[in-house]
Amino acid sequence: MSDHTNTQKNIAVAFFLNATFTVIEIIGGILTNSVAILSDAVHDLGDTFSLGLSWYTERLAKRKPDSRFTYGYKRFPVLAAMVNAVFLLGASVFVLSRAIPLMFNPEPVHAMGMIWLAILGIIFNGAAVLKLSKGDSLNQKVVRLHLLEDTLGWMAVLIGAVIIRFTGLLWIDPLLGIMIAVFIIYNAIKNLKVALIIFLQAIPSLSENGNLEKDLLKINGIESLHDIRSWTIDGSSHVYTLHIVAGSNVLPEEYTAMKQKVRDRLSASGFEHVTIEIDRNDEHCDLSNS
Ligand SMILES: [Zn+2]
Ligand SMILES: [Zn+2]
Incomplete structure (x- = not known):
């Protein structure tokens, strides 16, 4: 099997696993009434979206230029990244609009359910980090770092849920939700800047x-x-x-x-x-x- 087919297969597997996990997370977020889990679900929905698009655009970008697209199809992934960043910004603002009022007026959450979801998240992301630990390409390193961040996010949710379970400090959940949303917004703006600079035809360096x-x-x-x-x-x-x-x-x-x-x-x-x-x-x- 060629390297390229392998990459394609890995992206496809990662896409389906992520999509499945995102659905579990959305349902889990609703059942536990946790805005922290919901915020993380937005992040994973963004991951799923970008994996799906890179699965599709990876092939598209390799297509040769034609008489209509004389530069080829290399800008399609840039456009996809921009759409994803805009979606993440909108979804994070929605999460913040829910989480900020909850800070002052927290609702009860199902802490035990949050603990189980967090354990599942750590196992899931941790396994992906280990699976990618052999890869040396720049892209694999970027993906690995991202998965490591996701695992750390789940550890924070786990610690938060354990504290809520034993102390009943309910504001910890919206606080985690806000922190995750701010992290998503920071990364989305960074990606948006890169794409915008390309579209506005700034000089490369x-x-x-x-x-x-x-x-x-x-x-x-x-x-x-x-x-x-x-x-x-x-x-x-x-x-x-x-x-x-x-x-x-x-x-x-x-x-x-x-x-x-x-x-x-x-x-x-x-x-x-x-x-x-x-x-x-x-x-x-x-x-x-x-
Ligand atoms: Zn992620
Ligand atoms: Zn001249």
């Missing part, structure tokens, strides 16, 4: 851009640059277009070598799609601002 222009100007025969446009398709595949003004001492037959040097420098910084226009220095260019 602000810190590198200055150096890049300096390096290009060092190439023999280049007098100046203008109309530089740079953006990223999905955060890892970048585009760069520019005009080069060739010095009067450069012969047209030297253009090819000059262009190659520009491409080499840009490709070293991850620019896959480079378009270069050469202007002679006695030529008027509408796009030059000088």
